[in-house]
Amino acid sequence: MTLATADLETLLDRAPAGVAVDGFRIDETDGGYALETPDDEWHDLDEDALREALETCEEYVTNWRYWQESVSGEGTGRRAFLRWCEHAPIPDAHGKPTESLAVPERYDALRDGIDRQWGQLSITARFVDIDEPDGERVYDLWHVDDADSDLADLEVYDDPRDAREIATYDDDGRYRPLKTAPTLVSGWAFTGLSGADLVETVGFLYPATIANWHRELRGNLDVDHWTETAERQTGIYDVIDELPREAVDWMAEACCVDSQCLRRREWEYDEDDELDVDGGDGPFPCREPCSLVVAAARKWAVLESEDEHTYELELTTSELNQLEELIDAVAEGRTDEIREADVYDGANRYRARYLRAKRIGEDGLEATQVDE
Ligand code: SF4
Numbered sequence: 001m002t003l004a005t006a007d008l009e010t011l012l013d014r015a016p017a018g019v020a021v022d023g024f025r026i027d028e029t030d031g032g033y034a035l036e037t038p039d040d041e042w043h044d045l046d047e048d049a050l051r052e053a054l055e056t057c058e059e060y061v062t063n064w065r066y067w068q069e070s071v072s073g074e075g076t077g078r079r080a081f082l083r084w085c086e087h088a089p090i091p092d093a094h095g096k097p098t099e100s101l102a103v104p105e106r107y108d109a110l111r112d113g114i115d116r117q118w119g120q121l122s123i124t125a126r127f128v129d130i131d132e133p134d135g136e137r138v139y140d141l142w143h144v145d146d147a148d149s150d151l152a153d154l155e156v157y158d159d160p161r162d163a164r165e166i167a168t169y170d171d172d173g174r175y176r177p178l179k180t181a182p183t184l185v186s187g188w189a190f191t192g193l194s195g196a197d198l199v200e201t202v203g204f205l206y207p208a209t210i211a212n213w214h215r216e217l218r219g220n221l222d223v224d225h226w227t228e229t230a231e232r233q234t235g236i237y238d239v240i241d242e243l244p245r246e247a248v249d250w251m252a253e254a255c256c257v258d259s260q261c262l263r264r265r266e267w268e269y270d271e272d273d274e275l276d277v278d279g280g281d282g283p284f285p286c287r288e289p290c291s292l293v294v295a296a297a298r299k300w301a302v303l304e305s306e307d308e309h310t311y312e313l314e315l316t317t318s319e320l321n322q323l324e325e326l327i328d329a330v331a332e333g334r335t336d337e338i339r340e341a342d343v344y345d346g347a348n349r350y351r352a353r354y355l356r357a358k359r360i361g362e363d364g365l366e367a368t369q370v371d372e
Helices: 005-017 047-055 058-071 077-085 103-112 162-168 195-205 209-217 226-231 235-242 245-255 291-304 317-331 349-359
Strands: 019-021 024-029 032-037 040-045 114-118 121-127 137-143 155-157 188-193 263-265 284-286 311-313 367-369
Touching: 005 019, 005 024, 005 047, 005 058, 019 058, 024 058, 032 047, 040 047, 047 058, 058 077, 058 103, 077 114, 077 121, 077 137, 077 195, 077 209, 103 114, 103 121, 121 195, 137 195, 162 188, 162 195, 188 195, 195 209, 209 284, 226 235, 235 291, 245 291, 317 349
Parallel strands: 155 188, 263 284
Antiparallel strands: 019 024, 024 032, 032 040, 114 121, 121 137, 137 188, 311 367
């Protein structure tokens, strides 16, 4: 296969300004052109000799055209993300490349498709034309749970804006206030997206994750810790800076762990005071307490302002254990999974109703305050 004339002409147009991507370089020199790939070098080439030499490194030429002409945007999060999709080197904060696949390895892999996971998203980068690749890539996107599904069994979309609707409700039709909660519905696919459309679609499903991931990669993620965020709140959220220090730990454990949110929490109580709870392992960072956490913090700030008391109530040991099981089942979102017949589970609906019938009267739980 010979190179497309248009590719060669575009490349020769760009050569005087210098061409460089993925170890492929063309420089104009006094003696003509110098051409370099990771495997070979040519010097003092006139235009015809350069054309001839370029015919021997077709993969590098089409790879150059894809990244420099189709994608472009040097230094942007969009470009870095698309390169991450195929394990192409991306410069980190020190200019050192992360990821490692060289062009020939990537070309081999892109024929079959390269799979990557971004939260609950499975992304496949592949060539448009698998038999005679001209360097153009497209991207398929679906839920990780559907990775082995037949496309015919999925709802197939191609407009990034359709992702908004997909991200709005969970499997039970409940609104998802936190888009990075691990509750994204499955059963859909976007196929054959351009790079720009892939980035836009991911942006609807997981807003700002690409930009923040890229900032972190470049070493310039600006983190706003709890105290900064809390102190700048006004109006009804003004109270959240009164949340006790230890309650911020409990809050992070309640909301920010991997089971509840796929962002990796990078914010702490403040710059010199780390929270005890692990920030998680998500691929994309969380740079500040989100609106869900701020809204919940308002409630906790009010609750934590109440005085504690000692109460006396009568429970059997099993009933005490059952209270723990009930709280645990609700906290883990497990109540829907507990079968009605499973009366051995303390959070079973009949067990809970029995406890309520026995211990919670018309005036509520029969507990007596024993302190002043
Ligand atoms: S603050 Fe916590 S819950 Fe909110 S996005 Fe960040 S990690 Fe997720």
